Amino acid sequence: MSRFETHRRELLGPIHRFACLAVLVVLGCGVPADGGRLGELRGTPMHVPIPKPHLVFTDTEGRRFDLRAQTEGYLTLVFFGYTHCPDVCPIQMATLGAAFRELSPELRSRIKVVFVSTDPERDTPERLRKWLDAYDGTFVGLRGPIEEINEALSSMMLPGIAMLPGGSHDEPLIGHPAAVLAFDADGLARIRYGFGVRRSDWSHDLPLLASP
Amino acid sequence: MPAIQWWCFAQQEAWSWTWRPLLGVWIVIALLAWAYRRLLAGLALGNEPEPVRRWRNVSFASALFLLWASLDWPLGPLGASYLASVHMIQFLAVGVASPALLLLALPRAAFDVLPRWPAVLGVIEAVTQPLAAFFIFNIAMTVSHWPGVVDMLMPTQAGSFLIDLIWFTAGLVFWWPLIAPVPNRAGFHPLGKIAYMALNAFLIHPPFAMMIFSEHPIYLIYELAPPVGKDPLHDQQLAAAIMKIGLAWIMFVAVIVVFQRWRRSDAAGA
Secondary structure, three states, X not given: OOHHHHHHHHHHHHHHHHHHHHHHHHOOOOOOOOOOHHHHOOOEEEEXXXXXXXXXXXXXXXXXXXXXXXXXOOEEEEEEEOOOOOOHHHHHHHHHHHHHXXXXXXXXXXXXXXXXXXXXOOOOHHHHHHHXXXXXXXXXXXXXXXXXXXXXXXXXXXXXXEEEOOOOOOOXXXXXXXXXXXXXXXXXXXXXXXXXXXXXXXXXXXXXXXXO | OOOOEOOOOOOOOOOOOOOOOEHHHHXXXXXXXXXXHHHHHOOOOOOOOHHHHHHHHHHHHHHHHHHHHHHOOOHHHHHHHHOHHHHHHHHHHHHHHHHHHHHHOOOHHHHHOXXXXXXXXXXXXXXXXXXXXXXXXXXXHHHHOOHHHHHHHOOXXXXXXXXXXXXXXXXXXXXXXXXXXOOOOOOOOHHHHHHHXXXXXXOOOHHHHHHHHOOOOOOHHHHOOOOOOOOHHHHHHHHHHXXXXXXXXXXXXXXXXXXXXXXXXXXXXX
């Protein structure tokens, strides 16, 4: 699917959401459990909230990082990708990073952005840190075994990692989920941001998501 | 061997410095060169002074070079897919500078044959009436830079070609009343010409305002393009600056030329 098609789907999102909501109201299901906040957001709501995966990996400083414990109480945006990625990862991170830097320091302090490398062999801690610093110095970079990453992806109902042959310089391409999952302070993800989400979308949604 | 394309368009591939051929650009350039040669061959230009002939050739070669350099690789693909600032350089080349140079490259005799086709002359007279030309150029400029239009047309070769064609045609329409001697617009005083150009230099077009004042990137294709090292918002602001400053400079040069000619003709008249 092209990025333009993806965006068209994103544009159709509000119409789709409205249609779903209308059906739910007709069926007597009432408003969503979050009091309707999801309806204001530009991401794609998930019908079944997904719990934050149990991941204990190593960050770019070589320290142990327990995803659940160390992001508890924060809005946590989790993305799985790799630094050699030619398109989706740099675009997603650049878009998110630019919107993140626009937020007030107070809002930023309520958000953790975690980038889990799907290519831990080539993504050395130094390379990962340097790459993330280009978007924001506070973004957390994690490395861990592929098997555990795949388990975590599976628990979040996301497709696993796939090695694809041949990039532009004969470097392998790695298939990975293109969406950023937004976990609320309660540890549940109710919304995700697929490829095609724009800076203006993040700027609109992040304050809503991070507000207490 | 890289895949041959007709025209550059917005793609989702990461940028690569690997050369790729753009067949349509070469064909358009070759057709223009062939048409110009044929036109000159059909005109009696035997008594044309050498400096005039040389100037025409330089003007035509410059127009072709600007068209080729801005549409072919690498500027073509960079502007179509990755950088709004390069897209704006293309606009200045395709839609402003090269139409002026092409019209300047035409000998007077080429315009004199136009009355042979009254229907064509009628259309030209209508669209190149200064006020009409001013509106046509500025509406074309506004529409062809409107985010929804750019995002809709640039992802296809035909759409991207259409934008370039709109720019070029609008540029010809804009410059025609200033450069072309047919139809004779004796009433278009040099002061009017200067005002016509100055107004264009200072006019704030809506896309310029959007690009410079928007807090976020306005073009989807450039925002979601594989990055080439420039933040899309900064690139967009640079594009706005190129649009405004570039257009103002071209108009400034043209104003000086018109003013000098006016001064010379006044001196000769006196």
